[in-house]
Amino acid sequence: MGRPHLCSDCGVCDGRYKPQMAQTCAFVRTHVEALEQQLYGRLRRRGDEELFGVFRNMYAARLQQPVADAQWSGMVTTLAARLLEQKQVEAVITTRAIPGTRFAPQPLLARTVSEIRASAGNKPCLSPNLSLLDQVRTDGIKKLAVIATSCQVQMLRALQPQLELTHLDIIGIPCSDNVTYPDLTLFLRLISHSPDTIVHYEFMPDYSVWMRHEDGHIERRNFVDFPMDKLDGVFPSACLSCFDYANSLADITIGYMGAPFGWQWVLTRTERGQALFDLLAPELNTTPLTSGGDRTRGMPRYIQMLDRPPGKPPKLIRSFIAFLQRRRGPRGLEFARAVIEMKLLRNLQHVRRQFARYEPRIVPYYVYSALAPYANDYSATFNRQLQP
Numbered sequence: 411m412g413r414p415h416l417c418s419d420c421g422v423c424d425g426r427y428k429p430q431m432a433q434t435c436a437f438v439r440t441h442v443e444a445l446e447q448q449l450y451g452r453l454r455r456r457g458d459e460e461l462f463g464v465f466r467n468m469y470a471a472r473l474q475q476p477v478a479d480a481q482w483s484g485m486v487t488t489l490a491a492r493l494l495e496q497k498q499v500e501a502v503i504t505t506r507a508i509p510g511t512r513f514a515p516q517p518l519l520a521r522t523v524s525e526i527r528a529s530a531g532n533k534p535c536l537s538p539n540l541s542l543l544d545q546v547r548t549d550g551i552k553k554l555a556v557i558a559t560s561c562q563v564q565m566l567r568a569l570q571p572q573l574e575l576t577h578l579d580i581i582g583i584p585c586s587d588n589v590t591y592p593d594l595t596l597f598l599r600l601i602s603h604s605p606d607t608i609v610h611y612e613f614m615p616d617y618s619v620w621m622r623h624e625d626g627h628i629e630r631r632n633f634v635d636f637p638m639d640k641l642d643g644v645f646p647s648a649c650l651s652c653f654d655y656a657n658s659l660a661d662i663t664i665g666y667m668g669a670p671f672g673w674q675w676v677l678t679r680t681e682r683g684q685a686l687f688d689l690l691a692p693e694l695n696t697t698p699l700t701s702g703g704d705r706t707r708g709m710p711r712y713i714q715m716l717d718r719p720p721g722k723p724p725k726l727i728r729s730f731i732a733f734l735q736r737r738r739g740p741r742g743l744e745f746a747r748a749v750i751e752m753k754l755l756r757n758l759q760h761v762r763r764q765f766a767r768y769e770p771r772i773v774p775y776y777v778y779s780a781l782a783p784y785a786n787d788y789s790a791t792f793n794r795q796l797q798p
């Protein structure tokens with residue numbers, strides 16, 4: 411399960427497509443360059459696309475009528491429901507919770523709107539959703555939608571020509587630092603006063619995690635207060651070797667982190683992705699995307715911390731750091747850029763330390779140009795070039 415090898419349990423190896431794993435798995439060899447050419451007819455442009463992936467349009471939006479139990483306003487759930495209602499697809503691969511649990515993931519091939527509604531909300535663990543491709547085939551489904559994290563989408567796009575589908579919609583969610591279910595329960599035990607009563611939680615763009623409990627109260631914990639020493643080994647090597655936070659091969663990506671607080675962040679990528687957004691548009695409110703702060707100021711220090719992780723500062727200092735992050739830290743699109751840049755850097759270092767000989771195969775082309783502005787800081791700290 412996920413660790414210690416480079417595997418994110420996407421599910422391809424659980425079924426008939428296992429023999430294709432060596433040709434499709436992004437942790438064996440990235441195919442992102444060829445897939446971008448195929449999907450978009452070009453590679454990423456300099457600037458935001460190096461971090462966010464190729465996109466046509468970017469929006470901050472939310473549903474006028476939020477979906478109960480959704481992670482944010484429920485745009486993903488509603489889009490999938492509309493596709494089924496309008497018979498644009500016959501089934502949707504989604505992730506529901508194992509009955510009796512709130513967060514243990516169970517892949518589901520949903521055929522009805524009520525099944526889709528019941529799968530709203532994050533089950534923030536590795537989930538072998540692509541194992542359902544066998545059922546898709548045996549059930550003779552030709553028009554399919556898939557809701558998926560980035561690694562699942564990387565594999566799915568590589569497999570797509572072999573799936574014999576006449577229509578495939580990919581609704582992507584951004585993803586980073588996913589975990590196995592046992593490690594999720596460990597994480598929640600470490601950060602919450604009452605882990606068993608959490609019904610919803612999210613890593614917020616205000617640098618804290620918000621945990622909503624059964625009685626409706628919200629518990630908050632600043633990122634800087636996480637007991638990182640006790641979380642060593644929790645994050646799978648695959649997630650620490652992933653370079654696709656923004657789910658860049660989906661038709662449409664629906665997340666939150668580049669939007670103003672309380673809004674969802676949407677990137678339409680393909681022509682079909684734009685049509686999917688347009689389908690939902692009458693049900694949405696939108697607001698302008700904003701950007702604040704300067705991410706580049708903190709990066710040199712972050713690079714040094716990657717090399718020599720500092721000890722945990724005392725509580726008072728941590729509260730001050732959290733205050734500064736909220737007041738002066740990157741916000742809106744700049745927050746998304748900052749987080750993605752940090753994860754690209756951290757993950758490049760993980761690959762260089764743990765899987766050095768895989769670097770030419772699994773680190774995509776855009777990582778080096780996206781991080782080029784920090785090349786001098788990188789070589790001063792790590793005593794080697796950023797470029798391979």
Ligand SMILES: Cc1cc2nc3c(=O)[nH]c(=O)nc-3n(C[C@H](O)[C@H](O)[C@H](O)COP(=O)(O)OP(=O)(O)OC[C@H]3O[C@@H](n4cnc5c(N)ncnc54)[C@H](O)[C@@H]3O)c2cc1C
Nearest residue numbers: 480481482483484485486487504505531532533665666667
């Ligand atoms: C592990 C994880 C990490 C994430 N990290 C970020 C992040 O850093 N930044 C960001 O902007 N967004 C992130 N997201 C996405 C974000 O939290 C919301 O899921 C997204 O914004 C959609 O919100 P919604 O209200 O439209 O979703 P909903 O309408 O509530 O629908 C959520 C959908 O997510 C799917 N889903 C749930 N769990 C999984 C899973 N384990 N694997 C695959 N699909 C799943 C379900 O099928 C469901 O349809 C993450 C999601 C996950 C699962």
